[in-house]
Structure formats: structure tokens, C-alpha cells
Amino acid sequence: MSAAPRHRVALLYGLLLFFCGGADGSEVPPPQNVTTKTLNTNYTLSWDWAPGAAGTHAVTFTTQYVPKHELNRKPPNWITACNQTSHRSCDLTRFKLLFLGNFMLRVRATVDGRHSEWAQKEFCPYEEAFIGPPDVTLHVTGTSLEVIIKDPVFKYSELREVYTSATYNITYWKSSPKEEVKKILQMRQDQVVLSNLDPMSEYCVQVQIIYDMNPRPGEYSDVVCERTGDVDAAPWVAAVVAFVVMAAVVALVVALVVYWTRISKFLCPEVVLPPHFKESLLPANPSIYPVSLPSEHCDQVSIIADHRTEEEEEEGGCSTQPDTSQEGG
Structure with a gap:
């Protein structure tokens, strides 16, 4: 059955329940047309819900799954994947269901605390999987x-x-x-x-x-x-090009090894300062770098006190001593 007829069936089923008392609280219809979509191990469970099946009340859905071999347990350990969601689908990808496994899925509707019957579907990922385009x-x-x-x-x-x-x-x-x-x-x-x-x-x-x-x-x-391009290049052309490239690389490495000292001096030359630059850069404290200084010649200086009185100074002059130079003349 195609998607359009299934949708019409779900719509008619919902309207039938609505007019027969299903929307007034006596019964909540289960979801219809439960299907799975598998693409690149991404798994999605979806279903239909007839408009008006719940009347004016809000409807939510709960989805669960269990490995099929555990259905023999009493009770089975159902795992809730989507709880009380308003969406019409549930993404099961994050649960990493085993690709070669076999599972049972189920979904039910809830309206004002009242639950519908579970709608179930068997799910075998490896049989339903689509592989996307590379x-x-x-x-x-x-x-x-x-x-x-x-x-x-x-x-x-x-x-x-x-x-x-x-x-x-x-x-x-x-x-x-x-x-x-x-x-x-x-x-x-x-x-x-x-x-x-x-x-x-x-x-x-x-x-x-x-x-x-x-x-x-x-x-x-x-x-x-x-x-496509023009004719293929001859094989010897590629070989010659590869040989030339390899030879150039080897020659460059040898040159670097042999002439490394010269190259390093050229790239990082030594800086030699003139002598007067070196002297000006010496520190002011000679104790760090002792320098021998030339010996200095010093003359002896004597200080003689002046005993003249104030009157002598007013009379004349600088001295009252006789001028011996005139007497000798």
C-alpha cells in the first residue's frame, strides 16, 4: 500500500473513532502505519496519526525497542527511546542498534494520561538498510x-x-x-x-x-x-624529470655540508669594534677591569701666614720690607 492510501486509511480510522466516541475519553486510538527508515545505519521510526483523533486534546507518543530474542523473558526489558514526544517520528540512531540484529519496536499515543494500545513493528537493519551515495x-x-x-x-x-x-x-x-x-x-x-x-x-x-x-x-x-588531456607523456620523460630533481636535491645537500662554515660566516658575520669604541665602553669602576695609570709628578706647596697690622695695610702697600734690589745698585 502506498503512502497516500495508508494516510487515507488512518484519517478514516481517526474520524470513525472521533464520531463513535473515541475522542471523548472512552478510547485513545493507536498510531497507524508504523514504518522504519534506514540510511547509512541511521535509523528512524515514524508513524501516522489521524487529525482530530484526540479531539482538542494534546497528544504525545512514547517509543520503545527490545532485541527480539529477549521477548521470551517475562517481562521483556523494553528500552524507551523517545518518551512523551509530540513528534511523529523517533530517531534510534544514537542507540547504535546492532546492524545484524533483529529488534521489535513499538509506539503508543497518550492523551490526558490515557494510553492507546502499542503499535509494533519488527526491525532488521541489515535487510532494510540503504547505503547512501559516495x-x-x-x-x-x-x-x-x-x-x-x-x-x-x-x-x-x-x-x-x-x-x-x-x-x-x-x-x-x-x-x-x-x-x-x-x-x-x-x-x-x-x-x-x-x-x-x-x-x-x-x-x-x-x-x-x-x-x-x-x-x-x-x-x-x-x-x-x-x-582528458592530449597524448600521454612518454615514460622516459617522467624518469628524466625525477632524476634531475633528485640530483639537484643531492647537490644542494652536499654544498651545504661542505661550505657550511663559509655560509654561516656570510649569514652571521662577526662584528669587530674599533679600539676607541672598546675604550669608551669600559666601565667607570676600574676595580672591575684594573688599568695601570702613569705616575704623576707633584710639586710641594708651602703656606706662610701674613702678620701685617691693619695700619700697615692701609699705608701702603703690600710690604714694609726694604727693597734689596735698589741697595745693591
Whole structure:
């Protein structure tokens, strides 16, 4: 049954309960059309709820799950995933349900403290899982294309942790004029080279992930196109280029080792100060760097007291001693 007829059935069921007394408190109808969606180990449980089935009252939903082998326990240990939510879906991804496991899911509605019956669904992730599209990029090398594949992003794991034996189906074709589609099947490498292509031509590529235990095929990637180059370069050209590069690197290393002293002196030259700069930079305290100073010649100085009276000073002059120089004349 498609989604539209299921929705109509749920609507008719809700209206029937409403007009027959289900909305006035006598009975709460259970959720309808309980389904699961599984993409890249992301699990979502969803359901339908007929508008007006609860009248004007607010309705909430509770979702639980249990491994199927534990249903034999009395009572089973049901684990609540979403409690009293107003949404019409519940994300089960964070509970990391075992990919190869088998579970029983159930959901019920609650209106004003009154619960509906549980609506149940069996859930086998590995049977229902869809694998999302990978990301594909192309690198051109002459007339060859290198296909680089990146796995889809999983929320709590990696693709290879869940799909241990997954392989890639690679489809490619020449876009103009369009040639017959060519396929490379069951490739495990995430890098593949498409060779022997026509030069200066546009090729398009799509990739799909396949898992043997999953009956549902993976989604195809977006179509990616690139134009090939001219003729491939001769192998000896690449060898010569690699040899030249290696020789240049070795020569540079040898030159650095042999001439390191000269190079270091050139890059970091020694600074030699003139002598008068050195003298001016000596510290003021000679006790730190003792310097021998030349000996100095000192004359003896005698001090004679002046005994003249004040009257003598007023009369004349500087001295009352006879002038011996005139007497001798």
C-alpha cells in the first residue's frame, strides 16, 4: 500500500473513532502505519496519526525497542527511546542498534494520561538498510582518469566497520558523442585509473556501493565529468624529470655540508669594534677591569701666614720690607 492510501486509511480510522466516541475519553486510538527508515545505519521510526483523533486534546507518543530474542523473558526489558514526544517520528540512531540484529519496536499515543494500545513493528537493519551515495572526484593524467571514491558519512561509525565486504560498481562513458556505457564491477579499491581513453574527450563517471548481504542496492553518486588531456607523456620523460630533481636535491645537500662554515660566516658575520669604541665602553669602576695609570709628578706647596697690622695695610702697600734690589745698585 502506498503512502497516500495508508494516510487515507488512518484519517478514516481517526474520524470513525472521533464520531463513535473515541475522542471523548472512552478510547485513545493507536498510531497507524508504523514504518522504519534506514540510511547509512541511521535509523528512524515514524508513524501516522489521524487529525482530530484526540479531539482538542494534546497528544504525545512514547517509543520503545527490545532485541527480539529477549521477548521470551517475562517481562521483556523494553528500552524507551523517545518518551512523551509530540513528534511523529523517533530517531534510534544514537542507540547504535546492532546492524545484524533483529529488534521489535513499538509506539503508543497518550492523551490526558490515557494510553492507546502499542503499535509494533519488527526491525532488521541489515535487510532494510540503504547505503547512501559516495563522493567521487576525477583527476586527469594525460588520456587517463583517476577515480577517487570517498565513502558516505556515517553518524556513529565508518562504512567499512559495518559493511566489511562492500565493493564499488563504477560506470563510465564518453559524453559526446555518447558511447556505450562501460562498467567496472566489484572493485574494493577506492582509487581506480581508467586508461586507454580517447584524448581531448569528455568522460563521465558514476559510482555505486554494493553489499552482498543487503538486498537493497546503494544509491548512485552524482555524475562527475572531466575532459582528458592530449597524448600521454612518454615514460622516459617522467624518469628524466625525477632524476634531475633528485640530483639537484643531492647537490644542494652536499654544498651545504661542505661550505657550511663559509655560509654561516656570510649569514652571521662577526662584528669587530674599533679600539676607541672598546675604550669608551669600559666601565667607570676600574676595580672591575684594573688599568695601570702613569705616575704623576707633584710639586710641594708651602703656606706662610701674613702678620701685617691693619695700619700697615692701609699705608701702603703690600710690604714694609726694604727693597734689596735698589741697595745693591
